[in-house]
Amino acid sequence: MTKQISTKPLSGYMELNPGEQRTFNALLDTIRSVYEQNGFIPMDQPVVDRTDALLANVGGDTTKELIRIERDDDKTQALRFDLTVPLSRYVVDKYGELTFPFRRYAIGKVYRGERPQAGRFREFYQCDVDIIGNETLSVRHDAEAILMIAQLFTKLGLGTFKIRWNNRKLINGLFESLAIKNPTEVLRIIDKKEKLSEVELVTLFEKEGLVEKQIEGVLEFINSTPEDVAAFSAINVRNETWDEGVSEWLKVISVIEQSSLPRELFEFTPSIARGLDYYTGTVFETELVDYPEIGSVCSGGRYDDLASAFTTRKLPGVGMSIGLSRLFDQLMKKAILKPSEQKTNSRVVIIPLSDSEMSAALQLQSQLHQSNIACEISFAESKLDKRMSYANKLGIPYVVLIGEDEATSGSYTLRDMSDGSEQKLSPDNIVTELQK
Amino acid sequence: MTKQISTKPLSGYMELNPGEQRTFNALLDTIRSVYEQNGFIPMDQPVVDRTDALLANVGGDTTKELIRIERDDDKTQALRFDLTVPLSRYVVDKYGELTFPFRRYAIGKVYRGERPQAGRFREFYQCDVDIIGNETLSVRHDAEAILMIAQLFTKLGLGTFKIRWNNRKLINGLFESLAIKNPTEVLRIIDKKEKLSEVELVTLFEKEGLVEKQIEGVLEFINSTPEDVAAFSAINVRNETWDEGVSEWLKVISVIEQSSLPRELFEFTPSIARGLDYYTGTVFETELVDYPEIGSVCSGGRYDDLASAFTTRKLPGVGMSIGLSRLFDQLMKKAILKPSEQKTNSRVVIIPLSDSEMSAALQLQSQLHQSNIACEISFAESKLDKRMSYANKLGIPYVVLIGEDEATSGSYTLRDMSDGSEQKLSPDNIVTELQK
Numbered sequence: 001m002t003k004q005i006s007t008k009p010l011s012g013y014m015e016l017n018p019g020e021q022r023t024f025n026a027l028l029d030t031i032r033s034v035y036e037q038n039g040f041i042p043m044d045q046p047v048v049d050r051t052d053a054l055l056a057n058v059g060g061d062t063t064k065e066l067i068r069i070e071r072d073d074d075k076t077q078a079l080r081f082d083l084t085v086p087l088s089r090y091v092v093d094k095y096g097e098l099t100f101p102f103r104r105y106a107i108g109k110v111y112r113g114e115r116p117q118a119g120r121f122r123e124f125y126q127c128d129v130d131i132i133g134n135e136t137l138s139v140r141h142d143a144e145a146i147l148m149i150a151q152l153f154t155k156l157g158l159g160t161f162k163i164r165w166n167n168r169k170l171i172n173g174l175f176e177s178l179a180i181k182n183p184t185e186v187l188r189i190i191d192k193k194e195k196l197s198e199v200e201l202v203t204l205f206e207k208e209g210l211v212e213k214q215i216e217g218v219l220e221f222i223n224s225t226p227e228d229v230a231a232f233s234a235i236n237v238r239n240e241t242w243d244e245g246v247s248e249w250l251k252v253i254s255v256i257e258q259s260s261l262p263r264e265l266f267e268f269t270p271s272i273a274r275g276l277d278y279y280t281g282t283v284f285e286t287e288l289v290d291y292p293e294i295g296s297v298c299s300g301g302r303y304d305d306l307a308s309a310f311t312t313r314k315l316p317g318v319g320m321s322i323g324l325s326r327l328f329d330q331l332m333k334k335a336i337l338k339p340s341e342q343k344t345n346s347r348v349v350i351i352p353l354s355d356s357e358m359s360a361a362l363q364l365q366s367q368l369h370q371s372n373i374a375c376e377i378s379f380a381e382s383k384l385d386k387r388m389s390y391a392n393k394l395g396i397p398y399v400v401l402i403g404e405d406e407a408t409s410g411s412y413t414l415r416d417m418s419d420g421s422e423q424k425l426s427p428d429n430i431v432t433e434l435q436k
Numbered sequence: 437m438t439k440q441i442s443t444k445p446l447s448g449y450m451e452l453n454p455g456e457q458r459t460f461n462a463l464l465d466t467i468r469s470v471y472e473q474n475g476f477i478p479m480d481q482p483v484v485d486r487t488d489a490l491l492a493n494v495g496g497d498t499t500k501e502l503i504r505i506e507r508d509d510d511k512t513q514a515l516r517f518d519l520t521v522p523l524s525r526y527v528v529d530k531y532g533e534l535t536f537p538f539r540r541y542a543i544g545k546v547y548r549g550e551r552p553q554a555g556r557f558r559e560f561y562q563c564d565v566d567i568i569g570n571e572t573l574s575v576r577h578d579a580e581a582i583l584m585i586a587q588l589f590t591k592l593g594l595g596t597f598k599i600r601w602n603n604r605k606l607i608n609g610l611f612e613s614l615a616i617k618n619p620t621e622v623l624r625i626i627d628k629k630e631k632l633s634e635v636e637l638v639t640l641f642e643k644e645g646l647v648e649k650q651i652e653g654v655l656e657f658i659n660s661t662p663e664d665v666a667a668f669s670a671i672n673v674r675n676e677t678w679d680e681g682v683s684e685w686l687k688v689i690s691v692i693e694q695s696s697l698p699r700e701l702f703e704f705t706p707s708i709a710r711g712l713d714y715y716t717g718t719v720f721e722t723e724l725v726d727y728p729e730i731g732s733v734c735s736g737g738r739y740d741d742l743a744s745a746f747t748t749r750k751l752p753g754v755g756m757s758i759g760l761s762r763l764f765d766q767l768m769k770k771a772i773l774k775p776s777e778q779k780t781n782s783r784v785v786i787i788p789l790s791d792s793e794m795s796a797a798l799q800l801q802s803q804l805h806q807s808n809i810a811c812e813i814s815f816a817e818s819k820l821d822k823r824m825s826y827a828n829k830l831g832i833p834y835v836v837l838i839g840e841d842e843a844t845s846g847s848y849t850l851r852d853m854s855d856g857s858e859q860k861l862s863p864d865n866i867v868t869e870l871q872k
Contacts, residue, residue: 039782
C-alpha cells in the first residue's frame with residue numbers, strides 16, 4: 001500500500017550518514033566556539049518570517065528563489081533566505097533591550113529555491129557574525145571581523161588561506177573621479193578579475209561603454225597593491241570618498257598589523273568588490289590557497305545602514321558569513337575532509353555479561369560521566385561477539401567487559417579495540433586510563 | 437515608503453532577547469551534553485520533507501496542522517511536524533550504513549500550524565533520543581531511556597521531578613481479559629485519570645458503553661501500585677499479552693533498581709497510557725512535582741515498528757522527546773527560569789585607551805583565548821565611561837584597562853565590575869585571576 005513512498009530526502013536537502021555528520025559537526029563546533037570565545041551573543045530566530053520583511057530591501061533573484069509557505073488565509077510567510085534580513089528586523093524590534101555595539105552570532109538554516117544541482121542546496125547552514133552600531137560604529141570593528149576570520153580558519157585547519165580585503169569607498173572614489181556612470185555593472189566586472197585575462201576584462205569594460213581613459217584608471221587601481229599611504233597617494237584620485245577610503249584602510253591595517261597573526265594571511269586586494277549593493281566600506285573574502293576553485297569560503301563587509309526598511313534610525317554594521325553546507329560539500333568531494341571513522345562520541349562500551357553485572361556497569365557509567373567521558377552500556381541481550389562488533393563498527397576505541405568474576409573482584413577487563421590488548425583495572429584506573 | 441513593515445516575528449514564532457536566549461541555550465547545552473555523554477549519535481535532518489513521507493503513518497489533526505510549502509510545480513513539500521517521522525525515513529534510507537541498535541539524538545525545530553495561543557508555538561524545538569533495533573531491541577533499552585531522563589532532569593536543576601511509567605501490554609492484556617471493544621477510547625479516558633474524580637471517570641467509561649464489571653476491572657488496575665510480581669499476580673488477568681507486560685516490567689524495574697539514582701524518581705503508574713496509538717510497550721512521562729499543571733515535560737515509549745510505511749523490515753524502537761520551547765516558555769512565565777543577567781559569554785572586555793595600546797590588547801586577548809576565557813576588545817572610539825558602561829549593561833564581570841603607562845609597564849588594570857575594585861596585574865596573572 002504505502003511501501004512505494006520514497007525514503008530519499010528532497011532534492012537540494014543535505015542528509016548525512018553518521019560519519020559525515022560527525023565531521024560536519026566538528027566544523028560547526030569549531031565555528032561556534034570561536035564565535036563564543038570572542039564574546040558574540042548567540043541568537044536564534046525563526047526560520048519562517050514575514051514575506052514583506054524578508055523582501056523589504058531586495059528583489060530579483062531573491063524574490064524568485066523565496067520558498068513560500070502555502071496558506072489559505074494569508075500568503076505572506078516564507079522561509080528566510082539569509083540571517084541578515086531577520087537580524088535587521090530584530091535589531092529594530094528589540095532596540096531598547098540591546099546594548100550597542102550589538103555583537104551577535106547566528107548559526108542556522110536558510111532556504112533558497114534554487115534549481116537543484118551539484119553543490120547547490122535549497123537548505124543550507126549559514127554561520128554569521130554581525131556587529132551593529134547605534135548611529136556610529138568604529139571602522140576598527142572591520143578589523144575585528146577580519147582578525148576573527150583568521151583565528152577561525154587557523155582553528156578549522158583546512159590548509160593555507162588568505163583573507164583578501166578592499167574598501168568600497170576607494171572603488172566609489174575612483175569611479176567618481178573617472179566619471180563612470182554605471183558603477184554597479186563595472187563593479188561586477190571587477191569582481192571577476194581573478195577569473196579573466198586582462199584582454200577579456202577590457203572587452204567587458206568596453207561593452208559597458210567605458211572609454212580608454214576610464215579603463216586605464218580602473219586597471220591601474222585593480223592591478224595595484226598599495227601597502228602604505230604613499231602608495232595610495234601615487235594613484236591619481238582626489239576626492240572625499242577616496243580619502244575616506246584611504247583613512248579607513250589605514251585604521252583597519254593598523255589593527256591588523258598590531259595583531260600577532262601572520263601578516264601574509266591578509267592581502268589588500270583592490271579587485272575585491274563583493275557584487276552586492278549594500279556594502280559601503282570594507283569588504284573581504286577568504287580563499288583556501290590550495291583550492292581557489294572553491295571560491296570565497298567566508299565573506300562579508302561593512303554596510304552603513306542595516307535596517308533602513310524598518311527604521312529611520314541609522315544602524316551601521318559589519319558582518320561576515322560562512323555558507324557551511326556548500327563548503328562542507330566541496331571539502332568532502334575533494335577529500336580534504338573525510339567522514340569520521342568514529343561514528344559516535346562514545347569512547348567506551350561497557351558490557352555486563354549478564355543481568356547480575358548490570359549494577360557494576362551502571363556504577364562505572366556514572367563514574368565515567370562524572371569525569372566527562374562519553375560512554376554507553378551494552379543493553380543488548382545478544383552474544384558477546386555481536387556486542388563487541390557493535391563497538392568495532394562504530395569505531396568506539398574501548399570496551400569494558402564485566403563478568404561474574406570481574407564484578408566480584410572489582411577488577412574489570414578494559415579492551416583496547418585498536419589492537420585487542422586487555423588490562424584488568426579497577427573502575428578508578430579505567431577512568432584514569434581513558435582520561436589519557 | 438516601506439517604514440510600515442512590522443518588525444515583530446510571526447505569531448506563534450518565539451524570538452528571544454539576549455538574556456532570555458542565554459537561559460534557553462543553557463537548557464539546550466545541558467540536554468545536548470547529556471545526550472552526547474551517553475554516546476548518542478547526533479543527527480540533523482532537513483526541516484522540509486516530502487508530504488507523503490511526513491503523513492505516511494498519520495492523519496487527522498496532523499494533516500490539518502501541516503505547514504506546507506507553496507510550489508507551482510509540485511505541491512508535495514512541507515515542514516516536518518516532529519523528528520520521529522523523518523527518522524523513520526532515514527533509518528530505511530541509510531539502513532546499510534547504520535550500526536544497530538542505532539542510538540541517535542536530534543535537537544531541532546519542528547512546525548505545527550496550530551491556532552496561535554499562549555504557550556502554543558508554530559515553530560518549536562524538540563530534543564529527541566531514539567534507540568532503534570534491527571528486528572529486535574532489548575527491553576532493557578526502555579530502562580536506558582528512563583534512566584537518562586532522570587540523569588538529564590537532575591542536571592537541568594528544575595526542582596523535584598518524577599518519571600511515571602507503565603506498559604501498554606498490561607493495559608492491552610487487561611482490555612483483552614475484560615473484552616473491551618473500544619480500547620483506544622478507553623485508553624484516552626485512562627490517560628485523564630489524574631485530572632478527573634473517580635465519579636467523572638466512571639461516567640466517561642459508561643458513556644463509552646463499559647459495563648460494571650469492565651469498569652471495576654479497569655479501576656482496579658489503574659488504582660493499583662504493583663511493586664513486585666506478586667502484586668501483578670493479585671490482579672485477576674491471565675493472558676499472553678499481560679504476561680509479556682509483566683515480564684517486560686520486571687526487566688525494566690530490574691535495571692532501574694540496579695542504578696544508583698534515587699528510587700523515588702521512578703513511579704510505576706498504571707494510569708499512564710500516552711494516548712498515541714503507536715506505543716506498544718513501555719510508556720513514560722516526566723512531571724515536575726512542584727508544577728504538575730505544566731504536564732509532562734519529557735515523554736516517550738516503546739514502539740514495535742518504526743518504519744512500516746517505508747519497509748517490511750521490522751525496526752522496533754524506544755524514544756523520548758522534550759518539547760523545549762513550550763517547557764522554556766512555561767518555566768519563564770512561572771519565574772522558575774529567569775533571563776540571564778549576563779547577556780553574553782564574554783567574561784572580560786579589554787579596553788585599550790588609545791590606538792597605541794591595541795597591540796597589548798590583542799596580545800592579551802590571544803592569551804585569554806588560549807586559556808579558553810571568552811573575551812572581547814573594546815574597539816569603540818567613544819569615551820572611557822561609555823566603553824565601561826557597555827560591559828556593565830551586558831553583565832560582563834571584568835574589564836581590563838590598558839593605558840600608556842600600563843602598556844609600558846606590562847601591568848594592566850583588572851577591574852571587577854561587581855564592586856569596582858581594581859588590581860594591577862601582569863597578563864599572566866590576569867589569566868590566573870580569571871580562571872578562578
